Amino acid sequence: MHQDVRSPFERRCYGAKVFTLLRSLKNIERLALAAEKYDVVIVPYTTSFFHPLNPFEARVTVRLITKLLKRAHVILYVYDSPVLRKLVFDGRAPLHAVEAEKQLFGAAEAIMVFNTYFKEFIRDVYGIEADRLIEFHLLDNYVKFTPPLHKTLGSPRKIVWAGNLSNLGSLPESVAHLRGAVLLAYGYGRVSSPLRRSVKYGGLILNEEELVRNISHADFGLLYYGTRASSYLIFGSSMKFSTYIVSGLPVITTSDAVYPALLVRRYNVGWVISNVEQLGDLLEEIDEVEYNRVRRNVLALSQKIRRGYFFKKALVSSIRRVSRR
Template identity: 30%
Template structure:
């Protein structure tokens, strides 16, 4: 997002990178379990989450759905299970699965449609939800958050959801558990307000330096 704002004319030295949103919550969840179930938490109206109408094409992958807008006629019941809609303060302790999916494309391929393209710039709150709750995440490889996820080994990135079967096959249980340890460390920071506090400290430093 900072690159886009600079491109639009804002001065880079006046911008602070938050890195990722905090998610203040009392977490009791033990986090993800090694396997092939992907969590989708958010607006499940098929007009917002069009890619979910195509998940039947992905072999060996299953989706646990949470959120408003669900219509069972829009989804492949063999590939997905709906668990209901929950308040933001309780959902971290409700979600179950192996990975949290952050995907807003209209297709299985990433970046399609206005919401899909917006992932190049935005910082989806659901990423923070998944990490706070202890789940490694999967994001589009060109998403703004992709470098943060890769650099901290908090999950993996793909260009197309049809890559999911081969990707999870490459990840051993030991590797998955290492991801979970990294997720736990970052998740604790997210739950404590660490990233906002760090951004505020940087902002104060910039202000002092420019007095």
């Protein structure tokens, strides 16, 4: 049995060449207007802006983009790299994609990246100077919602998991034995079998404000990516980490998600376990005093994330770098 909860938009546009072309033209138009109007232009690098694995974009679109980037001082905001993903998961990447990404990075005067590992990748593969690479550490989330200061642990314990449902993998089976706990899954995608009784589907909520308000009634946010996806997470985290934090949820993650685990430990905003089979033991150990002690750290970090602290700090450093040129 297959459950398909993809959005109608995703089903309609997935793989559509016309949609890709129109999106590229729209992005180029916006970039041209920005380069004409402003001295400094901040460009978020995502696959919705430019996808180097697409041969057309890698050979044609990148030339137009880099030409426009030369008209202004450009700061590239990089929170994902399709080439890096390809190298991590497949061990190699198409030459046209590597060359296209190299052109894009080479046209920027400053590049904002997650962490040191991402920095080293761009420096070693593309020869970008280290002083052009600025770390922003984690993604900000500009929501208005503020979670309550104190919270009583619920019964059963409610654990939120958000993302592409096809990445749930064996998680439903792993949590099936949990006593006094339920997993609330939010997102889109296909699951290969009906969800277990201990797993409730919360729906697809596209509005971030609505999502954080909805999941704030739970107790924990779970970052679980599966073994394959975790290998990429030495280079950064996902928006899910920030979504959980601004919702007031302490985070539980597995140690193989290296960078998210590092963030959890650095800010003391949750717990790191070796694997999801340890989830039951962890939940039994956490009492309300311990929970609210950690949650106070969550609330402190959430204030920074809602104010855009990490982006603004990296941006200021990037602008200083650009202004010296």
